[in-house]
Amino acid sequence: MHFRLICIFILLSFSSFAQEAALSPRVANYDMQVSLDTMQKKVTAHTTLRWKNISTDTVGELQFHLYYNAFRNTESTFFKERGLPDFFSKTLKEDCEWAWMEIQKMTDEDGNDLVPNMEYIQPDDDNAEDRTVLRVPLSKAVLPGETITIDYDWQSRVPRTMIRTGYNRDYYFMAQWFPKVGVYEPAGMRFAKKGQWNCHQYHSSGEYYSDFGVYNVDITVPSDFIVGASGVLQNVKDNGSTKTWSFYVEDVIDYTWSASPHFVEQKEEWKGVSIRLLCYPDHEVFAKRYFDAIKNSLEFFEEHLWKYPYPTLTIIDPPFHGLFSVGMEYPTLITTGTALFIPDGVRTAETLTVHEFIHQYFMQMVATHEQEEPWLDEGFTTYYEGRIMDQYYGEHSSTIDWMGMKVGNAEYNRIEFFGMDNPEIAPNTLKSREFPRGAYGPISYNKTAIWMRTLEGMLGIETMDEIMKTYFDRWKFNHPCRNDFIDVVNEVVRQKHGNEYGEDMNWFFDQVLYGTDLCDYTVSDISNIEVKEKLGVFEQVNECIKATETESEEEDENVIYESTVEVERLGNLAFPVDVRIEFEDGKVVLEQWKDRKRSKSYFYKGTTKVVCAEVDPDRKIYIDKNFLNNSLTKEPSKVGTRKYFTQFMFWLQNTMLSLSAMV
Amino acid sequence: MKALKAYGIGWREVFRKGKMWLLLYVLSFLFALLAALPFSGFLKETLGDSLAATQSLPGFNYTFVGDLLNTYGESISLILNQSIGVMILFVLLSIFLMGGILVILQFRNEAFDFSRFWMASGRYFWRLLRLTIYFTIFQLLLLSIFAYIYSKLLNGLSPFETESEADWIRLFYILAPIYTFLAMTLSVVQDYAKIHIVHQDERIITKPFWESFIIVFKNFIPFFLLYLLNTITFLIFFGLYYVLGHSFQAHSMPTVALLFLLGQAYIFFRIGVKIVNLAGATYLYQEIRSTDITN
Ligand SMILES: [Zn+2]
Numbered sequence: 001m002h003f004r005l006i007c008i009f010i011l012l013s014f015s016s017f018a019q020e021a022a023l024s025p026r027v028a029n030y031d032m033q034v035s036l037d038t039m040q041k042k043v044t045a046h047t048t049l050r051w052k053n054i055s056t057d058t059v060g061e062l063q064f065h066l067y068y069n070a071f072r073n074t075e076s077t078f079f080k081e082r083g084l085p086d087f088f089s090k091t092l093k094e095d096c097e098w099a100w101m102e103i104q105k106m107t108d109e110d111g112n113d114l115v116p117n118m119e120y121i122q123p124d125d126d127n128a129e130d131r132t133v134l135r136v137p138l139s140k141a142v143l144p145g146e147t148i149t150i151d152y153d154w155q156s157r158v159p160r161t162m163i164r165t166g167y168n169r170d171y172y173f174m175a176q177w178f179p180k181v182g183v184y185e186p187a188g189m190r191f192a193k194k195g196q197w198n199c200h201q202y203h204s205s206g207e208y209y210s211d212f213g214v215y216n217v218d219i220t221v222p223s224d225f226i227v228g229a230s231g232v233l234q235n236v237k238d239n240g241s242t243k244t245w246s247f248y249v250e251d252v253i254d255y256t257w258s259a260s261p262h263f264v265e266q267k268e269e270w271k272g273v274s275i276r277l278l279c280y281p282d283h284e285v286f287a288k289r290y291f292d293a294i295k296n297s298l299e300f301f302e303e304h305l306w307k308y309p310y311p312t313l314t315i316i317d318p319p320f321h322g323l324f325s326v327g328m329e330y331p332t333l334i335t336t337g338t339a340l341f342i343p344d345g346v347r348t349a350e351t352l353t354v355h356e357f358i359h360q361y362f363m364q365m366v367a368t369h370e371q372e373e374p375w376l377d378e379g380f381t382t383y384y385e386g387r388i389m390d391q392y393y394g395e396h397s398s399t400i401d402w403m404g405m406k407v408g409n410a411e412y413n414r415i416e417f418f419g420m421d422n423p424e425i426a427p428n429t430l431k432s433r434e435f436p437r438g439a440y441g442p443i444s445y446n447k448t449a450i451w452m453r454t455l456e457g458m459l460g461i462e463t464m465d466e467i468m469k470t471y472f473d474r475w476k477f478n479h480p481c482r483n484d485f486i487d488v489v490n491e492v493v494r495q496k497h498g499n500e501y502g503e504d505m506n507w508f509f510d511q512v513l514y515g516t517d518l519c520d521y522t523v524s525d526i527s528n529i530e531v532k533e534k535l536g537v538f539e540q541v542n543e544c545i546k547a548t549e550t551e552s553e554e555e556d557e558n559v560i561y562e563s564t565v566e567v568e569r570l571g572n573l574a575f576p577v578d579v580r581i582e583f584e585d586g587k588v589v590l591e592q593w594k595d596r597k598r599s600k601s602y603f604y605k606g607t608t609k610v611v612c613a614e615v616d617p618d619r620k621i622y623i624d625k626n627f628l629n630n631s632l633t634k635e636p637s638k639v640g641t642r643k644y645f646t647q648f649m650f651w652l653q654n655t656m657l658s659l660s661a662m663v
Numbered sequence: 664m665k666a667l668k669a670y671g672i673g674w675r676e677v678f679r680k681g682k683m684w685l686l687l688y689v690l691s692f693l694f695a696l697l698a699a700l701p702f703s704g705f706l707k708e709t710l711g712d713s714l715a716a717t718q719s720l721p722g723f724n725y726t727f728v729g730d731l732l733n734t735y736g737e738s739i740s741l742i743l744n745q746s747i748g749v750m751i752l753f754v755l756l757s758i759f760l761m762g763g764i765l766v767i768l769q770f771r772n773e774a775f776d777f778s779r780f781w782m783a784s785g786r787y788f789w790r791l792l793r794l795t796i797y798f799t800i801f802q803l804l805l806l807s808i809f810a811y812i813y814s815k816l817l818n819g820l821s822p823f824e825t826e827s828e829a830d831w832i833r834l835f836y837i838l839a840p841i842y843t844f845l846a847m848t849l850s851v852v853q854d855y856a857k858i859h860i861v862h863q864d865e866r867i868i869t870k871p872f873w874e875s876f877i878i879v880f881k882n883f884i885p886f887f888l889l890y891l892l893n894t895i896t897f898l899i900f901f902g903l904y905y906v907l908g909h910s911f912q913a914h915s916m917p918t919v920a921l922l923f924l925l926g927q928a929y930i931f932f933r934i935g936v937k938i939v940n941l942a943g944a945t946y947l948y949q950e951i952r953s954t955d956i957t958n
Binding site for chain 2: 161168169280282319320321323324339340341396404405406407408411412414415418419612614625626627628629630631632633636637638639640641642643644645646647648649650652653654655656657659660661662663
């Protein structure tokens with residue numbers, strides 16, 4: 001009896017240890033046996049899904065994403081939103097290469113056939129032709145804490161050169177490729193008011209949102225194909241004309257793989273993380289750049305957030321004809337890309353690699369909703385992209401350093417955002433599909449990165465790092481929304497700065513996240529007025545103040561000036577800003593302007609004049625749309641303008657002579 | 664050997680006709696100044712009292728350039744449009760001056776004569792203008808043909824229809840030298856057509872056009888070599904300018920002045936190389952004509 005008790009205790013401890021060791025709640029767990037027919041371009045698969053109800057609700061149905069049905073016909077929501085781009089037209093219209101995904105058989109653990117009751121639903125737009133979400137009523141509801149096992153056979157036709165996924169020639173990139181269960185959100189989770197499935201249709205913009213789980217995937221491909229996939233390669237079984245590649249990965253929200261007979265493999269290791277690069281032979285020259293970029297990013301995040309917790313990271317460098325899959329992020333697998341004609345100084349290879357890797361943290365581990373709140377992953381990623389690129393490749397040359405042209409990564413964001421036709425067209429909080437054409441990227445990516453850098457400038461890098469670390473620690477392997485991030489900001493700022501920035505930081509988010517206004521500070525005026533000596537009879541008629549003998553004869557040290565510096569807020573956004581005022585004798589005064597008034601004047605009286613003033617001299621308020629008007633000087637140096645004039649003049653002469661070569 | 668001799672003569676002529684060299688340089692300077700003055704006013708107006716321009720030094724500052732384009736994009740494009748107008752005028756002026764240059768170079772060993780120069784400039788303007796238009800059309804046609812071949816051989820330059828971008832690079836390396844060779848040959852023919860018009864005082868330009876084709880193909884090696892030598896000389900000057908211009912940071916008045924002088928020296932020598940080419944070609948043309956006549 002005693003021995004049995006000990007055994008039970010050991011078993012229990014083991015299971016509770018295993019429970020603790022899991023990084024994520026492991027809600028959606030998949031075993032998949034997949035076979036790729038490269039002749040028919042078809043995938044045939046069997047999936048066993050173990051779905052755990054971690055809510056306190058009883059769940060009576062499951063909802064699945066069937067992404068490939070987005071490419072089924074012209075009436076899908078995807079094509080209605082996007083139109084039929086030229087390069088798809090031929091393969092779709094003439095060659096009839098429409099893609100699809102169908103579930104042929106689905107049973108629960110008791111063998112109940114679930115197919116007869118399943119139906120396609122359109123939760124976003126009621127487009128009856130859209131078949132990207134499948135509702136499966138269950139024979140038996142899933143009770144809180146219970147796990148249901150569903151088995152299903154399915155088949156899909158792989159699209160050719162579609163957005164993010166598909167095949168071209170013998171290159172396959174399989175993303176959003178399997179029937180994947182949505183996320184059940186109980187009341188109180190993110191924006192849910194009542195328990196509900198969050199399972200959006202596939203749209204032209206925005207990607208996915210799904211639950212964490214364990215994936216056991218066997219992929220059978222022709223024997224000459226090399227497979228790269230999420231997770232650890234367990235073994236490769238030779239079946240004669242085919243090979244089965246088995247992978248295993250824990251605590252991820254999605255699964256992706258790629259295959260081609262032309263892949264060459266390179267491997268490197270970083271602190272226990274095996275980095276596997278698959279590229280085409282002529283891109284092997286880029287391997288070092290990819291590995292360096294990944295190692296820099298791994299090192300950065302180990303220092304700032306958390307050590308990358310997975311044992312593998314696979315980098316796919318798609319061939320030129322696989323351009324549709326360049327620059328994508330999936331759990332433990334990313335695609336990067338560059339081209340042989342791009343000069344080394346243009347760091348596309350590094351930028352894409354760093355960007356997609358960062359998504360392992362923001363999107364994968366902190367699994368925000370890419371369709372509903374794109375800024376929470378794309379914006380955060382772009383912000384960190386700027387920090388990593390500028391730290392490792394040079395602050396003003398990390399993106400381009402070529403032929404005298406230098407562009408830093410962080411500064412590139414300002415040009416992308418402020419260079420828009422109308423940067424005020426939409427707030428940051430729109431869903432991906434709601435953005436007006438052309439606004440999704442500059443606002444979700446670049447504007448977010450700019451205001452995050454503004455937050456960093458205002459609060460200091462230490463506070464910013466603490467905010468991000470707290471947010472990450474609290475929400476990793478979970479699904480936060482914007483309110484959760486704002487809560488962390490408020491909490492950390494209060495802890496570190498008390499009431500210095502007000503009761504909370506909501507005023508900041510009201511402006512940059514919910515608002516569309518712009519920010520522009522300027523120094524509008526500097527005046528220095530010499531104080532004239534008072535002469536004449538004042539209170540006592542018998543006391544006359546006469547001019548002193550030295551009166552304005554020579555430059556007197558005792559001349560008193562009343563100086564005024566006027567600073568204005570031209571945009572509607574307001575932040576606490578520094579104002580740096582420099583006097584003729586070299587004295588420097590640093591003022592702070594904290595209120596929301598339209599202008600502010602600073603008065604000084606003394607023996608020295610103000611020579612120049614600059615608002616936000618350290619460029620903390622990175623969201624200021626125009627730094628050119630941030631300063632004003634009474635003693636302008638002509639060096640800068642002369643240089644630009646000289647260069648313009650030279651450019652003109654040279655162009656004129658080149659044109660006259662036609663003669 | 665002929666080409667080398669012509670090249671040497673070209674340089675001697677340039678220095679002998681120093682006044683013409685200087686005149687051409689001054690004109691290019693004045694035209695550029697005319698186009699650049701609005702830019703100077705713009706800089707003064709927008710950045711004159713700001714620290715921004717000085718803070719943007721040294722080197723290239725993308726934030727500064729970006730803010731300038733975002734804030735003053737309209738003014739800048741207006742200035743650029745004006746500059747394009749000035750550039751078109753300069754091209755017309757170059758056509759005008761070409762007659763003068765060629766006549767001056769026709770009289771080798773003689774010093775520069777202003778009145779002869781201006782008279783010849785006026786005399787040949789319309790003929791050289793027509794010639795320039797024709798050759799520009801030929802050059803554009805040649806470029807279009809090569810662009811078409813390039814695109815056709817690469818399935819319309821669709822990445823999705825391309826195995827590897829290395830295919831694009833490989834074909835570029837094959838076609839670019841052929842194109843460059845043909846474009847240079849066309850330029851050589853144009854040079855001799857100009858010389859022929861001026862020396863023979865041809866009124867109908869189709870005749871010198873075909874004759875220069877025949878002359879060039881009969882004497883292809885010296886003609887082409889001379890052009891090649893001058894192209895290499897130009898590239899050397901450009902390389903020197905590039906290396907020297909990037910060897911220091913222009914962030915003080917003396918260094919900005921140095922940058923200005925360096926740029927002007929390059930422009931001056933670029934004009935010089937142009938004259939060398941025409942002088943050398945004139946010499947070769949005269950040599951060939953005299954042999955033809957004696958034969
Ligand atoms: Zn991204």
